[in-house]
Each structure stands twice: as structure tokens, then as C-alpha cells.
Amino acid sequence: MDYYNKLNPFEAAKQFVNKQFPHCEDALLAGSVVRGEATETSDLDIVIFDQQHHSSYRESLIDFGWSIEVFVHNLTSYKEYFSDDYERARPSMPRMVAEGLVLKDKGAIGAIKKEAKELLDKGPKEWSPGIITTKRYFITDTLDDFIGCNNRAEEIFIANALAELVSEFVLRTNKRWIGASKWVIRSLRHYDVEFTNCFVEAFDDFYKNGDKQKIIQLVDGVLQLYGGRLFEGFSLGKS
Template identity: 45%
Template sequence: MKKTALLTAKSFLTQHFPDCDFAILAGSASRGEETPTSDLDIVIFDDKLDHYRESFLYDEWRIEAFIHQSNSYIKEFEREKEIGRPILGNMLIEGLLLKDHASYKLIVESAVKHVQSGPTPLTMNYINASRYFIGDLLDDFIDSKHNDEAIITLNSSL
């Protein structure tokens, strides 16, 4: 029988990252909304490791480990501001603490500020290019001769 997400995350952390500074279980599992096909998103801070992302299969769970250092998360926050999606910021704010460290609170406070500050404002060039792209797609969709062509046009907008 499959262990709970929380027990699995703690066991995984003990086995694979026992010396990490702190770790958080994020995503659907941290909210108790996991499904049978959910993975476990675990954010791990460890200044002894390089910043990377790795996938694991552990105790019948797929695990996505996001490894950060005390400075790599700042670079990720900058990238998130540019793309307008604060994924790491939200994981840090909403996640369940698996292992604590003195730096945890400061990093979460930084994540709150990051999320509250919002994305980098769009430039007029970007806005105008987007308007053109959307208008062009709508024209292509309206002018579609076949359902297949319309579906392909809709999918190209994603």
C-alpha cells in the first residue's frame, strides 16, 4: 500500500538529502489535494549542493526535487518576474515545512514580497506584438476551411 505524501516526502528527504538546510513539500500534496497520479514537489535548500532539478521514483511516488542554495532562489525569482508566474515563490509560501533551518523564515518572507510585487510590467512593444499575434490567429481561425485546420490554429495559440 502506498504511503501518504507527507510520510513519503519525509522518508525521501532523510534518505536522499539528510544534510539539507531545509525542505518544503509543495504543490497539491501540501494542500491534501493529491490524486493517485500526482507527483510530490519538494523544494530543498542546501548550500553544499549546486542548484538543479531532479526527478525520482521513490516508494511508488514520482518526486520532483527542486534544489536551491541560499542565493539561487533569488535568480529564480527574477526569472519568474519576467515570465509572470511565481512558481517557486508560491511553493515556498504555501508548502509544508519538512525540515527547518534558521534561514527558512527569511526566505519565505522574501517569497511573500516577491509574489506580492507581481510580474515585470509588459512593454508596449510586447503588448503590440501580442495584439498582432492574437489578431492574426483569430483571422486564421475564422478563415479555416476544415475543422482540423481550426483545431491546429487554436492549439498553436497555447
């Protein structure tokens, strides 16, 4: 079914909840359809809070013409997911809850959404100087591999690793949430649009033309704020 001919996402989500979770306490519709970013392949992300379930689970299915990802929790099990997301600095569940449109509300959803928003506003745990030093070393090591490599196939995957390491470093040293896949760029844009444009341009230039110089300059600029490249004197695990 074409995206534009599908049942309205909010209505489809309400019907899904009434059909599959008629006795749940609370339910939310989240994801790209809520943010106005839906595409032809977008699905519905539906968060359910149901005290009948003793533990959380996730399930994928198709109903009402939509691919649906349903995230089922009771009124306490979601807290473990909030905690895990905080520790890994990727706030998937808190973001879904905070941005979600209410499909069903028996009284608990307001407090849960408030908890999610407070966690998002708080930001992830600050990196220690030791972690920053270790990350500087691994970025330097990967950058050296990138500079010295003359095998195109290997260069591509070294560049991929470097993009992930550098984006994580920039965001975490500025106490910002990180992301994976499309959320790498979204997280960077939330932090600094100008830097993100330079980041994309540098890697795009390499992938299109094989020119490494903009990536090298970008990485050196990021590391310079924390002492530059690091190799000599670095030690890990030495007693």
C-alpha cells in the same frame, strides 16, 4: 500502488529528506498534495536548500511508493530562479516555496518563504504600450486565420494558439501571473472566475461542435478594451 494506500505524503517526504539529504539546511513539501488537489498521478514536489551543492538542479525519482520531483538549491542559487520566474511571469519556484509545508528548518526558511510571498504579491512586470500593441496584432492575425480556416485539423491547432495568446493577454494586461498547461486555467480563475467560465465555454463549444462564434466574440471583447483588432498600420522593426 494505489494513491489512497500510499504512505502519507508528508511522512513520505520527511523520510525521503532524511534519507537523501540528511545534512540539508531546509526542506519543503509543495505541489498538489499541499493544496489538497492530489490525484492518482500526483507526485511529491520537494524543495531542498543545501549549502553542500554549488548550483541548483532538478531530479525525478521514485521512493517510498511515490513519484518525487526534487528541486535542489543552496541558500543563494534559488534567487536566480525567482528572478527568471519573475521575468517570464510564471512563478513556479516562488509559488512552491510560498505554499510549501516545512519538512526541515534550520533557520533560513522563514526568510526565503517571506521573499517568495512578497514576489507573488508584487505580481509580474507590467506590459508596456508597445508590447500590448504587438500582442494585439498577433492575436488579430491568429483570429483572422481561425475565422477564415475551413480545415478542421488546422482549426483545432489555431484555436489552441488563440487560447494561449488570449489567456496571456488578459492576465498580463491586468498585471497577473500566467501559467502553462493546467495553470492557464488556474491563473485565469485566480483573476476572474466569471471570465474564465466564458473562456472555457467558448473553446469547449468549438471543440465539441465546431462553432467558432463564441470564441470570436470572446476575443473581440478582450481586444475592444485596448482598441480592438489591429492590422493596418502595425509595424515591427522598421527603422
